[in-house]
Amino acid sequence: MNDETIRRLSLRRSFLKQAGVGLGSVALSTLLREDGYGSDERKNLFPAKPGLPHFPPRAKHVIFLCMAGGPSHLETFDYKPKLAELHGQPFPESITTGQPIAQLQGQKLRVQGPMTRFRQYGKGGTWVSDFLPYHAKMADDICVIKSMVTEQINHDPAHTFMNTGTAISGRPSMGSWVLYGLGSESRDLPGFVVMTSVGGRNPQPIASRQWSAGFLPSRFQGVEFNSSGEPVYYVKSPPGISRAQQQRVLAAVQALDRQEEARRDDPELDARIAAYEMAFRMQTSVPELTDFSDEPKWVLERYGAQPGDGSYASNCLLARRLIERGVRFVQLYHRGWDHHGDLVRYMKICGRLTDQPTWALIQDLKERGLLQETLVIWGGEFGRTPMFQGKGGPGRDHHIKGFSMWMAGAGVQGGVSYGATDEFGYHAVENVVHIRDLHATMLHLLGIDHRRFTYPYQGLDMRLTGVEPARVLTDIL
Secondary structure, eight states: OOOHHHHHHHHHHHHHHTTOOHHHHHOOOOOOOTOOOSSSSOOSSSSSOOTTSOOOOOOOOEEEEEETTTTOOOGGGGOOOOHHHHTSSSHHHHHHTTOOOOTTTTTBBBOOSSSSEEEOOOOOOOOOOOOOOOHHTTTTEEEEEEEEEEESSSHHHHHHHHHHSSTTTSSSOOOHHHHHHHHSSSSSSOSSEEEEEEEEEEEEOOOOGGGOTTTTTTTGGGGGGOSSSSSSSTOOOOHHHHHHHHHHHHHHHHHHHHHHHSOOOHHHHHHHHHHHHHHHHHHHHHHHHHHHGOOOOOHHHHHHHOOTTOOHHHHHHHHHEEEEESSEEEEEEEEEEESSSOHHHHHHHHHHHHHHHHHHHHHHHHHOOOOEEEEEEEOOSSSEEEEESSSSSSSSEEOSEEEEEEEESSOSSSSSOOEEEOTTSEEEEEEEEEEEHHHHHHHHHHTTTTOOOOOTTTEEEEEEEEEOOOOGGGGGG
C-alpha cells in the first residue's frame, strides 16, 4: 500500500472506532480464507471461560419466555377460592398496610375474585385456568413456582431486576452472563438472541439495555432479531458494493485493528474484530435460519406460525431453530400483559397469541430430544393484585409480593407446583423464591456455581446474583 492508501484506511478505522462498531453497524463481511486472510479453521467467537462449567451441566441452552407487562397469577396458575368467596367485599387493610400498591394508592380496595374457571390437570393436579388450555395439555412437563417475589413495582425497573438481578441500569443481563461464562456452540450465529412480539393491552416498551452486556465485554450483549422484514439490519451487502470491494477494505481495517490490539490491551478491539467475523457468517446463516420452507406444514400449524408475520408463534419456532444451531441463550418478549383494565378480554387475546405456541415449543423440543438439555422459563416481571381496579372493565394492578412463573426441561421436575401464596394470593408464604434464587438455579443447571461466577469491575468481584443470599431450588430438580 502507498502512504495515501494507508492514510485513508487509518481515517476510516478512526471513524469506525468512534462510531462504536457493533453487529449492527459493522454487519458487512470479514476476511475470506481463499484470499489468504484468517486461519484455515473457523474459530468459535464465543469460547467458554476457562474453568467453566464448574460441574457437569444439565442444561446447555436457555429459552426465556418473558410475558412482558406482568400476567396475573390469579388468572393463570394460582387458584384462590377465598377471592371468589369474598368478591366485592372490602379488602382487609391489615394485609396492605404499608405495602407498595402503585396505582391503587388512596382508593377503596375491594376483593376481586378469579375472572375465569380453574381446573386441575396432570398427575400432580396442577391448577391451570381456562385462559390457557394448551398449558393444561403440558401440565406434566412444567414446574409452576407460585411463590415468586421481586423488588420493583414498575415495568422498566422490574424488567431490569429480572434480567440483571438489580434495579441499577448498566449491569449485564443474565443472557450476557451466561454467554460470557459458557460461550456458544454456534459458530455462525450470535450466542445470545432476543426477539419481541406484540399483542394485548398497553404493550410496554422494552429497552435494548435489557439485553446489554453492561460492564462485560460488548461482544456478549444480546442481538435483537426482527421477526418480520429483514431479520438483522445491515447484514446484507450495501447496493453497488461487491464482496471483493468489501474484502479489500475490511482486510485493511482488520489488519490495522490487529496492529492496535498488539500495541495495547483493549477488550473492545477484540469485540470489534469479532463483530466483523460474525457479521460475515450471519450473511449466510441468518437467511437460512429464518427460511421456514424446510419446516413441514404440520409443524407450522402446530405453532400457529405464519413465516414473517412477526408473531410470538413464529418467534417460538425460531427459538427452536436457534437452539438446534447451538445458540446458548434465547429470550422472547411478548408485550401486552399489562391488564389494569378489561382483563378478561385481554387475557383471551394474550392467551390466544402465546398459549398454543408455548405448548408447541415444549412438544417440539421434547420430540427432538432437546428439552432434556434446554431450560425453558416462562413468566413476567411481576404479578397482579387480588384487588379490583376498574378501568374499562375489571383489571388488576402491579404486584411484587407473590406471583407465578414456571420452568421446564433440563432436569426440572415436571407436573409439580412449588411454593404458595396466602389465601388472597397477596404474600408468598411458603418456599419463597426471589429473582436471585431463579438466577442461581438457572446457573446451577448450566453447571455454574453462582457464588464462584464473578467478573472484576470497579474493584469488586461482581456476580449476577449479587451479594445478598441466593439459593438453588434443589427441591424441584
